Amino acid sequence: MKFSARLYEKLQPIWRKNHTHPFVTGMGDGTLDREKFRFYMVQDYLYLIDYAKLFAIGAVKSEDTKTMGKFAALLDSTLNEEMSLHRQYAKRFDISEEELEQAEPSPITLAYTHYMLHSAQNGTLAELVAALLPCMWSYWEIGKELSQIPGAAEHEFYGEWISMYSSEEFGELATWCIELLDDLAEGKSSKELKRLEEIFLNTTRYEYMFWDMAYHETMWPDEQVDE
Numbered sequence: 001m002k003f004s005a006r007l008y009e010k011l012q013p014i015w016r017k018n019h020t021h022p023f024v025t026g027m028g029d030g031t032l033d034r035e036k037f038r039f040y041m042v043q044d045y046l047y048l049i050d051y052a053k054l055f056a057i058g059a060v061k062s063e064d065t066k067t068m069g070k071f072a073a074l075l076d077s078t079l080n081e082e083m084s085l086h087r088q089y090a091k092r093f094d095i096s097e098e099e100l101e102q103a104e105p106s107p108i109t110l111a112y113t114h115y116m117l118h119s120a121q122n123g124t125l126a127e128l129v130a131a132l133l134p135c136m137w138s139y140w141e142i143g144k145e146l147s148q149i150p151g152a153a154e155h156e157f158y159g160e161w162i163s164m165y166s167s168e169e170f171g172e173l174a175t176w177c178i179e180l181l182d183d184l185a186e187g188k189s190s191k192e193l194k195r196l197e198e199i200f201l202n203t204t205r206y207e208y209m210f211w212d213m214a215y216h217e218t219m220w221p222d223e224q225v226d227e
């Protein structure tokens, strides 16, 4: 069995928790409170600014120009396609691009992005890919699952989000990252594989924490507005 398939199988309980989180199911049935989505969208924009940097570090750590080019394409697609979805939603909320970029990251946004950047900067290319993969892969899976709900991809508010993450283009990028992790895991010692699994597990956990943070609009305890 491929390394990615082993991880996927082992981490199913956590993955399912992401799919059944009320934030995710609320996008699927259209009942999610728009203020929660507003909070999410601003935090996700900040998250993606740092996430895009992982692809730049990936290009630096690549050992051939083909891989380097693919990381450059992923960087471009994140900044100019994925984040343009967020800019469009921001317009609907009357938030300017400047306001988006100057927003304050929540503790979870900060912890998640710093953990990934730490793994990317201090680890091997395989460690970098293990850190970034749950993000691409789980969004693709969630997008596909929500797109199966009748009318969800056409929903007047959440439809664009579902269409973007269930798209073939997004799926191709996620698939490339899955295959890259499998290639890089080949021939690695059990100690190294354990390290990759640990990083993959941690960013999978952070994915859940990000949904939960958005649902509860969690900021620092001293800044928290009670629900």
Ligand SMILES: Cc1ncc(CN)c(N)n1
Residues within 6 Å of the ligand: 044, 047, 048, 082, 134, 135, 136, 139, 207, 210
């Ligand atoms: C928190 C998070 N995780 C994943 C994705 C998909 N790139 C995202 N936009 N935001």
